[in-house]
Amino acid sequence: MSESSVTEDLVAPQQAARPAAHRESAMIILRHGAEAGRRWPLYRDEELLIGRRDDCDIPLPDRQVSRSHARIFWENDGYYVEDLKSKNGTHLNGEEIVGVAQLEDGDEIQIALRFKLAFVDAGATAPLTLDENLPGLRLDMETRQVWVNNKLIDPPLSLHQYRLLHALWESGGGVVTREAIINIVWPEASGEGVSEQAIDALVRRLRERIDECDAAYRYIVTVRGHGFRLDNR
Structure with missing residues:
Protein backbone atom coordinates (compact mmCIF):
# COMPACT_ATOMS: atom_id res chain seq x y z
CA MET A 1 0.00 0.00 0.00
CA THR A 129 -17.59 16.61 27.41
CA LEU A 130 -14.69 17.58 25.16
CA ASP A 131 -15.90 15.49 22.24
CA GLU A 132 -19.45 16.83 22.29
CA ASN A 133 -20.89 19.66 20.20
CA LEU A 134 -17.87 19.83 17.91
CA PRO A 135 -18.19 21.80 14.67
CA GLY A 136 -17.31 20.41 11.29
CA LEU A 137 -17.86 17.40 9.09
CA ARG A 138 -17.07 13.80 10.05
CA LEU A 139 -17.24 10.50 8.16
CA ASP A 140 -17.67 7.00 9.54
CA MET A 141 -15.81 4.84 7.04
CA GLU A 142 -17.43 1.59 8.19
CA THR A 143 -21.08 2.67 8.13
CA ARG A 144 -20.65 5.39 5.48
CA GLN A 145 -22.58 7.76 7.71
CA VAL A 146 -21.81 11.46 7.59
CA TRP A 147 -22.23 14.01 10.39
CA VAL A 148 -22.12 17.77 10.06
CA ASN A 149 -22.01 19.72 13.33
CA ASN A 150 -22.99 16.47 15.09
CA LYS A 151 -26.09 16.16 12.91
CA LEU A 152 -26.43 12.96 10.91
CA ILE A 153 -27.17 13.47 7.22
CA ASP A 154 -30.40 11.54 6.83
CA PRO A 155 -31.44 10.08 4.46
CA PRO A 156 -27.89 8.94 3.66
CA LEU A 157 -25.90 10.29 0.74
CA SER A 158 -26.25 8.52 -2.57
CA LEU A 159 -23.39 6.27 -3.67
CA HIS A 160 -21.97 8.90 -6.02
CA GLN A 161 -22.31 11.66 -3.43
CA TYR A 162 -20.52 9.57 -0.82
CA ARG A 163 -17.73 8.61 -3.22
CA LEU A 164 -17.13 12.28 -3.99
CA LEU A 165 -17.15 13.34 -0.34
CA HIS A 166 -14.88 10.44 0.62
CA ALA A 167 -12.37 11.47 -2.06
CA LEU A 168 -12.38 15.06 -0.80
CA TRP A 169 -12.00 13.85 2.79
CA GLU A 170 -9.06 11.61 1.96
CA SER A 171 -7.26 14.42 0.15
CA GLY A 172 -6.78 16.13 3.53
CA GLY A 173 -7.70 19.55 2.16
CA GLY A 174 -5.79 19.07 -1.08
CA VAL A 175 -7.35 19.61 -4.48
CA VAL A 176 -9.14 16.69 -6.13
CA THR A 177 -9.08 17.18 -9.87
CA ARG A 178 -12.06 16.64 -12.13
CA GLU A 179 -10.26 13.74 -13.78
CA ALA A 180 -9.73 12.10 -10.40
CA ILE A 181 -13.39 12.64 -9.52
CA ILE A 182 -14.47 10.84 -12.69
CA ASN A 183 -12.17 7.89 -11.93
CA ILE A 184 -13.37 7.64 -8.32
CA VAL A 185 -17.07 8.38 -8.68
CA TRP A 186 -17.69 6.75 -12.06
CA PRO A 187 -14.94 4.09 -12.33
CA GLU A 188 -16.92 2.21 -14.95
CA ALA A 189 -17.02 5.25 -17.26
CA SER A 190 -13.25 5.37 -17.95
CA GLY A 191 -13.50 9.14 -18.43
CA GLU A 192 -15.88 8.86 -21.35
CA GLY A 193 -19.43 10.09 -21.19
CA VAL A 194 -18.99 12.08 -17.97
CA SER A 195 -19.38 15.76 -18.73
CA GLU A 196 -18.25 18.82 -16.81
CA GLN A 197 -21.92 19.53 -16.20
CA ALA A 198 -22.40 16.11 -14.59
CA ILE A 199 -19.55 16.78 -12.16
CA ASP A 200 -20.86 20.26 -11.33
CA ALA A 201 -24.34 18.86 -10.75
CA LEU A 202 -23.00 16.21 -8.37
CA VAL A 203 -21.00 18.80 -6.42
CA ARG A 204 -24.08 21.02 -6.23
CA ARG A 205 -26.25 18.18 -4.89
CA LEU A 206 -23.62 17.23 -2.32
CA ARG A 207 -23.39 20.83 -1.15
CA GLU A 208 -27.17 20.93 -0.79
CA ARG A 209 -27.15 17.80 1.38
CA ILE A 210 -24.43 19.25 3.61
CA ASP A 211 -26.35 22.54 3.81
CA GLU A 212 -29.24 20.64 5.38
CA CYS A 213 -27.08 20.41 8.51
CA ASP A 214 -24.91 23.52 8.20
CA ALA A 215 -25.90 26.11 5.60
CA ALA A 216 -23.71 28.80 7.17
CA TYR A 217 -20.40 27.31 6.04
CA ARG A 218 -19.09 26.31 2.60
CA TYR A 219 -17.30 22.98 3.03
CA ILE A 220 -16.64 22.22 -0.63
CA VAL A 221 -14.50 24.86 -2.31
CA THR A 222 -14.14 25.22 -6.07
CA VAL A 223 -10.54 25.71 -7.19
CA ARG A 224 -10.95 27.21 -10.63
CA GLY A 225 -9.07 25.44 -13.37
CA HIS A 226 -8.15 22.54 -11.08
CA GLY A 227 -11.02 20.90 -9.21
CA PHE A 228 -12.42 20.92 -5.68
CA ARG A 229 -11.19 20.63 -2.11
CA LEU A 230 -12.72 20.12 1.32
CA ASP A 231 -12.43 23.03 3.76
CA ASN A 232 -13.49 21.51 7.07
CA ARG A 233 -14.23 23.58 10.14
Missing part, protein backbone atom coordinates in the same frame (compact mmCIF):
# COMPACT_ATOMS: atom_id res chain seq x y z
CA SER A 2 1.39 3.44 -0.91
CA GLU A 3 2.06 6.12 1.65
CA SER A 4 -0.57 8.35 0.05
CA SER A 5 -3.34 5.92 0.95
CA VAL A 6 -5.49 7.23 3.77
CA THR A 7 -8.20 4.61 3.88
CA GLU A 8 -6.79 2.58 6.75
CA ASP A 9 -8.32 2.85 10.21
CA LEU A 10 -6.63 4.30 13.26
CA VAL A 11 -5.02 1.38 15.04
CA ALA A 12 -3.78 1.59 18.60
CA PRO A 13 -0.55 -0.32 19.26
CA GLN A 14 -0.86 -3.12 21.76
CA GLN A 15 0.46 -2.03 25.14
CA ALA A 16 1.07 -4.07 28.24
CA ALA A 17 -0.94 -3.16 31.31
CA ARG A 18 0.88 -0.79 33.62
CA PRO A 19 0.87 -0.87 37.41
CA ALA A 20 -1.71 1.50 38.83
CA ALA A 21 0.98 3.44 40.67
CA HIS A 22 2.47 4.55 37.35
CA ARG A 23 -0.77 5.64 35.70
CA GLU A 24 -1.63 9.29 35.17
CA SER A 25 -5.03 10.85 34.57
CA ALA A 26 -3.78 13.27 31.90
CA MET A 27 -4.78 12.24 28.40
CA ILE A 28 -5.09 13.15 24.75
CA ILE A 29 -8.54 13.03 23.15
CA LEU A 30 -9.20 12.96 19.41
CA ARG A 31 -11.73 15.74 18.93
CA HIS A 32 -11.85 15.80 15.14
CA GLY A 33 -11.12 12.85 12.89
CA ALA A 34 -12.49 9.48 11.85
CA GLU A 35 -12.62 8.23 15.46
CA ALA A 36 -13.53 11.39 17.38
CA GLY A 37 -13.71 10.74 21.12
CA ARG A 38 -10.87 8.23 21.23
CA ARG A 39 -8.51 8.65 24.21
CA TRP A 40 -4.83 8.00 24.87
CA PRO A 41 -3.50 8.18 28.47
CA LEU A 42 -0.27 10.06 29.14
CA TYR A 43 2.56 8.79 31.34
CA ARG A 44 5.33 10.89 32.79
CA ASP A 45 7.97 8.28 32.03
CA GLU A 46 7.01 7.75 28.39
CA GLU A 47 6.64 10.03 25.39
CA LEU A 48 3.64 9.79 23.06
CA LEU A 49 4.59 9.75 19.37
CA ILE A 50 2.16 11.09 16.76
CA GLY A 51 2.61 10.35 13.06
CA ARG A 52 1.63 8.44 9.96
CA ARG A 53 3.63 5.31 10.81
CA ASP A 54 1.59 2.35 11.99
CA ASP A 55 3.82 1.92 15.04
CA CYS A 56 3.22 5.46 16.33
CA ASP A 57 1.32 5.73 19.61
CA ILE A 58 -1.26 7.86 17.80
CA PRO A 59 -1.21 6.77 14.14
CA LEU A 60 -2.91 9.30 11.85
CA PRO A 61 -3.34 7.89 8.33
CA ASP A 62 -3.18 10.99 6.16
CA ARG A 63 -0.61 11.98 3.56
CA GLN A 64 -0.38 15.47 5.11
CA VAL A 65 0.89 13.87 8.33
CA SER A 66 4.63 13.15 8.49
CA ARG A 67 5.78 9.66 9.43
CA SER A 68 7.05 11.00 12.77
CA HIS A 69 5.12 14.24 13.10
CA ALA A 70 5.12 15.32 16.77
CA ARG A 71 5.65 14.01 20.27
CA ILE A 72 4.17 14.73 23.70
CA PHE A 73 6.35 14.27 26.76
CA TRP A 74 6.70 15.19 30.45
CA GLU A 75 9.55 17.37 31.62
CA ASN A 76 10.09 18.95 35.04
CA ASP A 77 6.75 20.68 35.64
CA GLY A 78 4.37 19.57 32.93
CA TYR A 79 3.60 18.06 29.55
CA TYR A 80 5.05 19.51 26.36
CA VAL A 81 4.41 19.05 22.64
CA GLU A 82 7.24 19.17 20.12
CA ASP A 83 6.99 19.31 16.35
CA LEU A 84 9.47 16.81 14.88
CA LYS A 85 10.36 18.93 11.84
CA SER A 86 7.16 17.77 10.13
CA LYS A 87 6.44 18.81 6.56
CA ASN A 88 3.20 20.66 7.33
CA GLY A 89 3.81 21.71 10.91
CA THR A 90 1.94 21.25 14.17
CA HIS A 91 -0.48 23.86 15.50
CA LEU A 92 -1.37 24.60 19.12
CA ASN A 93 -4.59 26.58 19.59
CA GLY A 94 -4.31 27.81 16.01
CA GLU A 95 -0.65 28.89 16.19
CA GLU A 96 2.15 26.94 14.55
CA ILE A 97 4.57 25.45 17.06
CA VAL A 98 8.19 26.48 16.75
CA GLY A 99 10.23 23.94 18.67
CA VAL A 100 8.55 22.98 21.94
CA ALA A 101 5.43 24.35 23.65
CA GLN A 102 4.05 23.58 27.10
CA LEU A 103 0.53 22.17 27.24
CA GLU A 104 -2.27 23.47 29.43
CA ASP A 105 -5.62 21.87 30.17
CA GLY A 106 -8.00 22.21 27.21
CA ASP A 107 -5.31 23.02 24.63
CA GLU A 108 -6.02 21.92 21.06
CA ILE A 109 -3.30 20.33 18.94
CA GLN A 110 -3.97 20.26 15.21
CA ILE A 111 -2.19 17.82 12.90
CA ALA A 112 -2.91 18.40 9.19
CA LEU A 113 -6.47 19.53 8.42
CA ARG A 114 -8.27 16.39 9.53
CA PHE A 115 -7.07 15.82 13.06
CA LYS A 116 -7.61 17.88 16.21
CA LEU A 117 -6.45 16.54 19.55
CA ALA A 118 -7.32 17.93 22.98
CA PHE A 119 -4.99 17.83 25.97
CA VAL A 120 -6.75 17.12 29.27
CA ASP A 121 -4.62 17.65 32.36
CA ALA A 122 -4.65 15.46 35.46
CA GLY A 123 -7.71 16.01 37.64
CA ALA A 124 -9.72 17.86 35.00
CA THR A 125 -13.39 17.01 34.53
CA ALA A 126 -13.40 17.85 30.83
CA PRO A 127 -12.88 14.35 29.30
CA LEU A 128 -16.58 13.51 29.35
Whole structure:
Protein backbone atom coordinates (compact mmCIF):
# COMPACT_ATOMS: atom_id res chain seq x y z
CA MET A 1 0.00 0.00 0.00
CA SER A 2 1.39 3.44 -0.91
CA GLU A 3 2.06 6.12 1.65
CA SER A 4 -0.57 8.35 0.05
CA SER A 5 -3.34 5.92 0.95
CA VAL A 6 -5.49 7.23 3.77
CA THR A 7 -8.20 4.61 3.88
CA GLU A 8 -6.79 2.58 6.75
CA ASP A 9 -8.32 2.85 10.21
CA LEU A 10 -6.63 4.30 13.26
CA VAL A 11 -5.02 1.38 15.04
CA ALA A 12 -3.78 1.59 18.60
CA PRO A 13 -0.55 -0.32 19.26
CA GLN A 14 -0.86 -3.12 21.76
CA GLN A 15 0.46 -2.03 25.14
CA ALA A 16 1.07 -4.07 28.24
CA ALA A 17 -0.94 -3.16 31.31
CA ARG A 18 0.88 -0.79 33.62
CA PRO A 19 0.87 -0.87 37.41
CA ALA A 20 -1.71 1.50 38.83
CA ALA A 21 0.98 3.44 40.67
CA HIS A 22 2.47 4.55 37.35
CA ARG A 23 -0.77 5.64 35.70
CA GLU A 24 -1.63 9.29 35.17
CA SER A 25 -5.03 10.85 34.57
CA ALA A 26 -3.78 13.27 31.90
CA MET A 27 -4.78 12.24 28.40
CA ILE A 28 -5.09 13.15 24.75
CA ILE A 29 -8.54 13.03 23.15
CA LEU A 30 -9.20 12.96 19.41
CA ARG A 31 -11.73 15.74 18.93
CA HIS A 32 -11.85 15.80 15.14
CA GLY A 33 -11.12 12.85 12.89
CA ALA A 34 -12.49 9.48 11.85
CA GLU A 35 -12.62 8.23 15.46
CA ALA A 36 -13.53 11.39 17.38
CA GLY A 37 -13.71 10.74 21.12
CA ARG A 38 -10.87 8.23 21.23
CA ARG A 39 -8.51 8.65 24.21
CA TRP A 40 -4.83 8.00 24.87
CA PRO A 41 -3.50 8.18 28.47
CA LEU A 42 -0.27 10.06 29.14
CA TYR A 43 2.56 8.79 31.34
CA ARG A 44 5.33 10.89 32.79
CA ASP A 45 7.97 8.28 32.03
CA GLU A 46 7.01 7.75 28.39
CA GLU A 47 6.64 10.03 25.39
CA LEU A 48 3.64 9.79 23.06
CA LEU A 49 4.59 9.75 19.37
CA ILE A 50 2.16 11.09 16.76
CA GLY A 51 2.61 10.35 13.06
CA ARG A 52 1.63 8.44 9.96
CA ARG A 53 3.63 5.31 10.81
CA ASP A 54 1.59 2.35 11.99
CA ASP A 55 3.82 1.92 15.04
CA CYS A 56 3.22 5.46 16.33
CA ASP A 57 1.32 5.73 19.61
CA ILE A 58 -1.26 7.86 17.80
CA PRO A 59 -1.21 6.77 14.14
CA LEU A 60 -2.91 9.30 11.85
CA PRO A 61 -3.34 7.89 8.33
CA ASP A 62 -3.18 10.99 6.16
CA ARG A 63 -0.61 11.98 3.56
CA GLN A 64 -0.38 15.47 5.11
CA VAL A 65 0.89 13.87 8.33
CA SER A 66 4.63 13.15 8.49
CA ARG A 67 5.78 9.66 9.43
CA SER A 68 7.05 11.00 12.77
CA HIS A 69 5.12 14.24 13.10
CA ALA A 70 5.12 15.32 16.77
CA ARG A 71 5.65 14.01 20.27
CA ILE A 72 4.17 14.73 23.70
CA PHE A 73 6.35 14.27 26.76
CA TRP A 74 6.70 15.19 30.45
CA GLU A 75 9.55 17.37 31.62
CA ASN A 76 10.09 18.95 35.04
CA ASP A 77 6.75 20.68 35.64
CA GLY A 78 4.37 19.57 32.93
CA TYR A 79 3.60 18.06 29.55
CA TYR A 80 5.05 19.51 26.36
CA VAL A 81 4.41 19.05 22.64
CA GLU A 82 7.24 19.17 20.12
CA ASP A 83 6.99 19.31 16.35
CA LEU A 84 9.47 16.81 14.88
CA LYS A 85 10.36 18.93 11.84
CA SER A 86 7.16 17.77 10.13
CA LYS A 87 6.44 18.81 6.56
CA ASN A 88 3.20 20.66 7.33
CA GLY A 89 3.81 21.71 10.91
CA THR A 90 1.94 21.25 14.17
CA HIS A 91 -0.48 23.86 15.50
CA LEU A 92 -1.37 24.60 19.12
CA ASN A 93 -4.59 26.58 19.59
CA GLY A 94 -4.31 27.81 16.01
CA GLU A 95 -0.65 28.89 16.19
CA GLU A 96 2.15 26.94 14.55
CA ILE A 97 4.57 25.45 17.06
CA VAL A 98 8.19 26.48 16.75
CA GLY A 99 10.23 23.94 18.67
CA VAL A 100 8.55 22.98 21.94
CA ALA A 101 5.43 24.35 23.65
CA GLN A 102 4.05 23.58 27.10
CA LEU A 103 0.53 22.17 27.24
CA GLU A 104 -2.27 23.47 29.43
CA ASP A 105 -5.62 21.87 30.17
CA GLY A 106 -8.00 22.21 27.21
CA ASP A 107 -5.31 23.02 24.63
CA GLU A 108 -6.02 21.92 21.06
CA ILE A 109 -3.30 20.33 18.94
CA GLN A 110 -3.97 20.26 15.21
CA ILE A 111 -2.19 17.82 12.90
CA ALA A 112 -2.91 18.40 9.19
CA LEU A 113 -6.47 19.53 8.42
CA ARG A 114 -8.27 16.39 9.53
CA PHE A 115 -7.07 15.82 13.06
CA LYS A 116 -7.61 17.88 16.21
CA LEU A 117 -6.45 16.54 19.55
CA ALA A 118 -7.32 17.93 22.98
CA PHE A 119 -4.99 17.83 25.97
CA VAL A 120 -6.75 17.12 29.27
CA ASP A 121 -4.62 17.65 32.36
CA ALA A 122 -4.65 15.46 35.46
CA GLY A 123 -7.71 16.01 37.64
CA ALA A 124 -9.72 17.86 35.00
CA THR A 125 -13.39 17.01 34.53
CA ALA A 126 -13.40 17.85 30.83
CA PRO A 127 -12.88 14.35 29.30
CA LEU A 128 -16.58 13.51 29.35
CA THR A 129 -17.59 16.61 27.41
CA LEU A 130 -14.69 17.58 25.16
CA ASP A 131 -15.90 15.49 22.24
CA GLU A 132 -19.45 16.83 22.29
CA ASN A 133 -20.89 19.66 20.20
CA LEU A 134 -17.87 19.83 17.91
CA PRO A 135 -18.19 21.80 14.67
CA GLY A 136 -17.31 20.41 11.29
CA LEU A 137 -17.86 17.40 9.09
CA ARG A 138 -17.07 13.80 10.05
CA LEU A 139 -17.24 10.50 8.16
CA ASP A 140 -17.67 7.00 9.54
CA MET A 141 -15.81 4.84 7.04
CA GLU A 142 -17.43 1.59 8.19
CA THR A 143 -21.08 2.67 8.13
CA ARG A 144 -20.65 5.39 5.48
CA GLN A 145 -22.58 7.76 7.71
CA VAL A 146 -21.81 11.46 7.59
CA TRP A 147 -22.23 14.01 10.39
CA VAL A 148 -22.12 17.77 10.06
CA ASN A 149 -22.01 19.72 13.33
CA ASN A 150 -22.99 16.47 15.09
CA LYS A 151 -26.09 16.16 12.91
CA LEU A 152 -26.43 12.96 10.91
CA ILE A 153 -27.17 13.47 7.22
CA ASP A 154 -30.40 11.54 6.83
CA PRO A 155 -31.44 10.08 4.46
CA PRO A 156 -27.89 8.94 3.66
CA LEU A 157 -25.90 10.29 0.74
CA SER A 158 -26.25 8.52 -2.57
CA LEU A 159 -23.39 6.27 -3.67
CA HIS A 160 -21.97 8.90 -6.02
CA GLN A 161 -22.31 11.66 -3.43
CA TYR A 162 -20.52 9.57 -0.82
CA ARG A 163 -17.73 8.61 -3.22
CA LEU A 164 -17.13 12.28 -3.99
CA LEU A 165 -17.15 13.34 -0.34
CA HIS A 166 -14.88 10.44 0.62
CA ALA A 167 -12.37 11.47 -2.06
CA LEU A 168 -12.38 15.06 -0.80
CA TRP A 169 -12.00 13.85 2.79
CA GLU A 170 -9.06 11.61 1.96
CA SER A 171 -7.26 14.42 0.15
CA GLY A 172 -6.78 16.13 3.53
CA GLY A 173 -7.70 19.55 2.16
CA GLY A 174 -5.79 19.07 -1.08
CA VAL A 175 -7.35 19.61 -4.48
CA VAL A 176 -9.14 16.69 -6.13
CA THR A 177 -9.08 17.18 -9.87
CA ARG A 178 -12.06 16.64 -12.13
CA GLU A 179 -10.26 13.74 -13.78
CA ALA A 180 -9.73 12.10 -10.40
CA ILE A 181 -13.39 12.64 -9.52
CA ILE A 182 -14.47 10.84 -12.69
CA ASN A 183 -12.17 7.89 -11.93
CA ILE A 184 -13.37 7.64 -8.32
CA VAL A 185 -17.07 8.38 -8.68
CA TRP A 186 -17.69 6.75 -12.06
CA PRO A 187 -14.94 4.09 -12.33
CA GLU A 188 -16.92 2.21 -14.95
CA ALA A 189 -17.02 5.25 -17.26
CA SER A 190 -13.25 5.37 -17.95
CA GLY A 191 -13.50 9.14 -18.43
CA GLU A 192 -15.88 8.86 -21.35
CA GLY A 193 -19.43 10.09 -21.19
CA VAL A 194 -18.99 12.08 -17.97
CA SER A 195 -19.38 15.76 -18.73
CA GLU A 196 -18.25 18.82 -16.81
CA GLN A 197 -21.92 19.53 -16.20
CA ALA A 198 -22.40 16.11 -14.59
CA ILE A 199 -19.55 16.78 -12.16
CA ASP A 200 -20.86 20.26 -11.33
CA ALA A 201 -24.34 18.86 -10.75
CA LEU A 202 -23.00 16.21 -8.37
CA VAL A 203 -21.00 18.80 -6.42
CA ARG A 204 -24.08 21.02 -6.23
CA ARG A 205 -26.25 18.18 -4.89
CA LEU A 206 -23.62 17.23 -2.32
CA ARG A 207 -23.39 20.83 -1.15
CA GLU A 208 -27.17 20.93 -0.79
CA ARG A 209 -27.15 17.80 1.38
CA ILE A 210 -24.43 19.25 3.61
CA ASP A 211 -26.35 22.54 3.81
CA GLU A 212 -29.24 20.64 5.38
CA CYS A 213 -27.08 20.41 8.51
CA ASP A 214 -24.91 23.52 8.20
CA ALA A 215 -25.90 26.11 5.60
CA ALA A 216 -23.71 28.80 7.17
CA TYR A 217 -20.40 27.31 6.04
CA ARG A 218 -19.09 26.31 2.60
CA TYR A 219 -17.30 22.98 3.03
CA ILE A 220 -16.64 22.22 -0.63
CA VAL A 221 -14.50 24.86 -2.31
CA THR A 222 -14.14 25.22 -6.07
CA VAL A 223 -10.54 25.71 -7.19
CA ARG A 224 -10.95 27.21 -10.63
CA GLY A 225 -9.07 25.44 -13.37
CA HIS A 226 -8.15 22.54 -11.08
CA GLY A 227 -11.02 20.90 -9.21
CA PHE A 228 -12.42 20.92 -5.68
CA ARG A 229 -11.19 20.63 -2.11
CA LEU A 230 -12.72 20.12 1.32
CA ASP A 231 -12.43 23.03 3.76
CA ASN A 232 -13.49 21.51 7.07
CA ARG A 233 -14.23 23.58 10.14
